[in-house]
Amino acid sequence: MMTALVARSQNGVIGKDGGLPWHCKGDLQFFKRTTMDRKIVVGRTTFEGLPPLKGRDIYVLTRNPDAAFKNATAIHSADEIPEDAIICGGAAVYDLTLGRCDEILVTTVKQDVEGDTFFNPRWLADFKPVETLEETGEYSIVSYKRVS
Numbered sequence: 719m720m721t722a723l724v725a726r727s728q729n730g731v732i733g734k735d736g737g738l739p740w741h742c743k744g745d746l747q748f749f750k751r752t753t754m755d756r757k758i759v760v761g762r763t764t765f766e767g768l769p770p771l772k773g774r775d776i777y778v779l780t781r782n783p784d785a786a787f788k789n790a791t792a793i794h795s796a797d798e799i800p801e802d803a804i805i806c807g808g809a810a811v812y813d814l815t816l817g818r819c820d821e822i823l824v825t826t827v828k829q830d831v832e833g834d835t836f837f838n839p840r841w842l843a844d845f846k847p848v849e850t851l852e853e854t855g856e857y858s859i860v861s862y863k864r865v866s
């Protein structure tokens with residue numbers, strides 16, 4: 719089973735214009751620490767908005783059979799996701815894969831922001847919070863584990 723990482727604003731936004739509509743240094747450091755030297759999976763839209771990520775083995779989900787990415791591997795279905803990969807979004811990829819995850823690490827950035835991509839509360843329907851990993855005035859990071 720796999721782990722997913724997701725960050726949301728307190729009003730449920732996860733993205734805007736292909737990127738993140740906040741700057742949260744603590745969450746970026748957590749993302750780096752958690753994904754370093756690991757395989758990560760992102761959707762093609764998210765990949766196009768990412769800066770170069772050194773030290774991560776990146777798998778990009780796309781339906782385009784001819785897609786080729788710089789410093790990343792194209793995959794075309796959930797079946798091609800390595801079992802030890804970390805799921806890193808975006809929304810379409812969470813929809814596709816969270817049913818196969820046993821842990822979701824949820825960052826809540828304590829701001830209301832505008833966006834075009836949203837956290838779906840159903841993503842956590844089969845999970846319960848088990849541990850607060852970080853809590854500051856700016857953000858919290860909570861581990862959710864599968865209950866069913």
Ligand SMILES: NC(=O)c1ccc[n+]([C@@H]2O[C@H](COP(=O)([O-])OP(=O)(O)OC[C@H]3O[C@@H](n4cnc5c(N)ncnc54)[C@H](OP(=O)(O)O)[C@@H]3O)[C@@H](O)[C@H]2O)c1
Pocket residue numbers: 723724725726731732733734735736737738760761762763764765767779780781782793794795796806807808809810811812814835
């Ligand atoms: N806050 C966070 O934690 C977080 C994390 C990640 C991303 N984001 C944000 O989320 C937004 C992007 O999310 P999104 O939902 O629009 O896009 P996305 O999930 O990043 O990528 C969508 C693309 O993934 C491919 N795809 C989706 N389902 C597939 C399937 N079943 N099989 C094969 N390929 C599939 C398709 O690529 P093709 O069109 O090439 O076929 C699709 O267009 C951005 O703003 C990003 O910054 C936020």
